[in-house]
Amino acid sequence: MRKKGLTIKDVAKKAGVGVGTVSRVLNNSPHVNPKTRMHVLKVIEELGYIPNPHARRLSSGHSGIITTIFPQMVGEFHQLLLMGIDRVLENEGYTSFVYPLYSDNRYRFVKESSDFVLGTDGLIIDALNVDRLLSQYIPRNTPVVSLEYESSNYDSVLVDNFYGGMLAGDYIASFEGEIFIVTHRPESELESTVFDERVNGFIESIERKGKKVSEIFEIPLDWLQAFNIAxxxxxxxxxxxxxxxxxxxxxxxxxxARLLGLEGKKDFYLCGFDNLTLSNILNITTIKQPIYEMGRMAGEILLKRIKGYSRKPRAIVLKPELIVRKT
Amino acid sequence: MRKKGLTIKDVAKKAGVGVGTVSRVLNNSPHVNPKTRMHVLKVIEELGYIPNPHARRLSSGHSGIITTIFPQMVGEFHQLLLMGIDRVLENEGYTSFVYPLYSDNRYRFVKESSDFVLGTDGLIIDALNVDRLLSQYIPRNTPVVSLEYESSNYDSVLVDNFYGGMLAGDYIASFEGEIFIVTHRPESELESTVFDERVNGFIESIERKGKKVSEIFEIPLDWLQAFNIAxxxxxxxxxxxxxxxxxxxxxxxxxxARLLGLEGKKDFYLCGFDNLTLSNILNITTIKQPIYEMGRMAGEILLKRIKGYSRKPRAIVLKPELIVRKT
DNA sequence: CTGAAAGCGCTTACAG
DNA sequence: CTGAAAGCGCTTACAG
Known part of the structure; x- marks a missing residue:
């Protein structure tokens, strides 16, 4: 039967050493006699002792965790981003938790509860108006990096969405037919304007070529609605x-289109945005974003900030590219 | 210019009250004179004071956060599960972070770093061999609920996957043709056996009807590979x-099938598993799991455990159902 | 309703 | 290499 509230003191007492020594063992300090270390380790094992994370974080001042916030969690895109972020952080002993904002309550928590938002060593926030999201308190000791939104207070990593929209426009405008846009209507006023930028770039390109857009459909990120509009x-x-x-x-x-027996590049043209795996499988023409790369860069900057880098925030802008397939 | 290390003491001093009173204001304690409260709140505002989360957690003993661990993060399924979990937790002031295990490093972190795993008030672990995942340390003060895996140490919420497989088998076996299975090969030995159970149920049903399976394809969760196998x-x-x-x-x-001009329920039959939105759109016959419901129940049990419920762990098993569409 | 003080369980100079 | 002690920044009985 194990005791509930085992602390470092219990271990120290049983091992016949000071708590400092136990702590050094716990933290792999090199300044411990190998024999002492072995002995302490054995006692820890025997007792089944687990250090209290909160205490560790309070005295050490850090948690080894960073938080990534997404507006929602739809899959491939976010996982790729995370892998990019990990790529950098893991080498330094950090790992990342995800906090997706798929409900009003979750928005509220982030906006109002500094407490849990700042419980980690850094924040990477994707596709959200970071400045407003964090307006109720200013994280000072917790660095923030903004992805897909150009923040005026924090470092940003962006893709040139307007340019991406223009690439799509250039492609689409080169064919004959009636032009439509299907875009995402943000479900929160805090979502960033990436979709608007894409659409604006698209329209700009279309109009430059003397054509115009027939209709713009704005819908939530919902397959069924897109289905019906199509x-x-x-x-x-x-x-x-x-x-x-x-x-x-x-x-x-x-x-x-398939259901109706329509053929791509003949009966219709379609250009997407993101270059997800499924667009490859379905052979959809699309705009490719360097997703993994964005995550990597965000991780890198965040790490620099955590380590004390304190220059003025700046924005890094990456370029998207057109990938022509069978639509 | 704001000072860096503002603490509750700075607030107390400036407000001319004790730290206890500031703390009570921070925690909405009813035992504070409204005027005092207003004043302290104003000082907090002026100073831009933010409480240190680690200190709060150390002395209060809890964080108000629970962690949900997934083997990977592929989208709809997980978001639905999370929404079910939230449903219960939010009312009690908790919120959940996600920790997806899409890389070996992440598995390692969970297995070896009790520290960060136990930094929240509870764990919901999905589709993983929880007993082995947590074998290196036994969470004692941190309740754990296992989803989609029947744990011998913790409460579990399950769907009867074997039965679901049988439903699929009953459906498929009622037609003529050569039978194939495309299933997921776990990328880690720690992933749970849900897919095996489905497959076993399917085979059981098929064989009962005197038929047999021609071939089983085991692949990672990768659209392209499934595409090529098809x-x-x-x-x-x-x-x-x-x-x-x-x-x-x-x-x-x-x-x-579409690309080859094959027609569902004529040239081929197909039964999936999960009933995701896309299977509705694509009109795919499938086995429906009560995903949201599973999340809700997991959240409920976890909450009970956090509140001190201490009976022997038990498993709740939900039933899947067949949804026949056009394949 | 309020303040002074003990305590949460660690880490980390400090002195040896 | 090691121990005793201060300190991290809160919360929470306790006494008033």
Whole structure:
């Protein structure tokens, strides 16, 4: 039967050493006699002692954890980003937790509860208006890096979404047909404007070529809605040219085209955004973002900040590229 | 210019009260004179004071956070589960962080670093061999709930996957053709055996009807591989009956069928597992799991444990159901 | 309702 | 290499 509240003192007493020595063993300090270390380790094992994380963090001043905040958690995109972030952090003994904001309550928690937001050593925040999200308290000892949103207070890592939209526009404008946009309507006013930028870039390019967009559909990140909109478009228009501001919408659109027996690059043209695996499988033309790379850079900057780097925040902007496939 | 290391003492001094009073204000204690409260709040505001989370957690003994661990993070399934978990926890002032295990390093961190795993008030662990994952240390003050894996040490919430597999088998076996299984090969020995159970249930049902499975394909959770396997099957076999142990595989399989001009329920039959949104859109027959419900129950049990409930762990088993669509 | 003080369980100079 | 002690920044009985 094990005792509940084992502390470092219990270990020290049983091992016949001071708590300092136990602590050094726990933290792999080189300044411990190998024999002492072995002995202490054995006692720890016997007792089944587990250090209290909160105490460790309070006295050491750090947790070894960083938090990544996403507006929602839809899969591949986010996992890739995380892998990029890990790439850098893991070497330094850090790891990252995820806090997805798929509900109003979660937004509220982040906005109002500095307590748990600042319980880790750093924050990477994706596709959110960071400045407003954190307006109720200013993280001072907790560095923040903003992804996909250009912050005025923190370092940012961005993709040039306007340019990406233009690439899509250049592609689409080179064909004949009626032009449509299917884009994401943010579910919170705190979501960043990446989709708007893509759409604006697209429209800019289209108009430069003297053409115009017939209709813009703004919907939540919901396959079914995209599906229904595509049905409407394909049924009404003989030949449609569609820009899906994210691949997630491109998937169901292509599906509808298939159901109706429409052929890509003949009956319709479609350009997505993101270059997810499924767009590769479905052979969808899309705009590629360097997702993993973005994560990596965000991790790098955050790490520098954690280590004390204190220059003025700046933004890094990456370029997207067009990938032409069969739509 | 704000000072860096503001503490509760600075606030107390400036407000002319004791730290206890500041603490009570911070924690919304009812035992504070409204005027005192207002004043302290103003000072906190002026100073821009933010309480140190680690200190709070050390003295209060809890963090208000629970951690959910997934083998990977592929999207809809996990978000639904999380929403179910939240449903219960939010009412009690808790919120949940996610720790996805998409890399070996992450497995290692969980297995070896009790420190950060136990830094929250509770653990919900999905589709992993919890007993082995946590074998290196026994969480004592941190309750654990296992999802999709029947643990011998902790409460479990499960779906009867074997039965689900049988439902799929009953469906598939009622048609003529060559039978295939496409299932997930765990990338870590610590992943749970949900897929095996589904497959075993399927085979059991098939064999009871005097039929047999031609081939079993085990692949990672990778659309491209499923895509290629489907190609092979459809090209070789005139009429195939396929059980995809997860809808994620069913999507690309249907895609290949489309490309080859094959018609569901005529040229091939396909039954997936999970009933994700995309299987609805693609009209794929599948086995429905009560995902949200599972999350909700896991959250409920965890909460009870956090509050001190200490009976012997037990397992709750939910039933899946067959949803017949156009494949 | 409030303040002074003990205590949460570690880490880390400090002196040896 | 090691121990005793101060300190991390809160919370929470306790006495008033």
């Amino acid at each position: 049905k409407g478009i394909f049924r009404r228009v003989k030949r449609s040219l569609i820009f899906a501001a994210t691949d997630y919408f491109a998937f169901p659109i292509v599906e509808v | 190609k092979g099957i459809f090209r070789r076999v005139k009429r195939s009956l396929i059980f995809a142990a997860t809808d994620y595989f069913a999507f690309p399989i249907v895609e290949v």
